[in-house]
Amino acid sequence: MEQEKTTTSKSSTGLDENIGGLLAYLGSFVSGIILIFIEKDNQFIRFHAFQSTFLFGGLAIINLVIGFIPFFGAVAQFLLSPLMVILWIVTMYKAYKGERFKFPIVGDLAEDQLKK
Template identity: 50%
Template sequence: MIFMGKTSLGLDENIEGALCYLFGVITGILFYILEKESKFVKFHAVQSIILFGGLWVLSIILAFIPYGWMLSGLVNLAAFILWIVCMYKAYKGEKFKLPVIGDIAEQYSQ
């Protein structure tokens, strides 16, 4: 396990980074607002907000498209896989950047 140091909330950075993904947008917003020092945590918080917020919007759009429910299953599977991967990478102390989303998250986490 990588020890990265404590955050302003008193948790290890890697644990707080992983927790940013736990409840998607909710924990992303929570840690983005509460964390005052760690750019690592803020990065994962913003990435979580954009990723799961975007997937939520996509799910709503698919609900209004004929046969969109078929694609919705694939979106949910992708969301689950991304959720696990992002939490794991953050816990390992990696600044795992998703394509496009990671670059945006990096800008807003500074």
């Protein structure tokens, strides 16, 4: 994971950056999608919204697909679920602390979306 510390400032929605970043992860990919549409200016919040959407949306799809695999799927879901909760808590904490950390693959996708 790559990290970069930012300063706290307001967004176009009136939220502090760190609160907006936390909210991007709070509702998994759903809150990420909502923030993508309502936050127009703040690049910190938009980055975390895109990263949340790609990260947790992708994990939700993977979790759904492996659920169809007999026995192995149930075991994999059992192991994946606590890891997703830990990841969810860590991402919210780091965003609240003002860190613009980047996960492999999804972080690059999120940065690419900001350039558009």
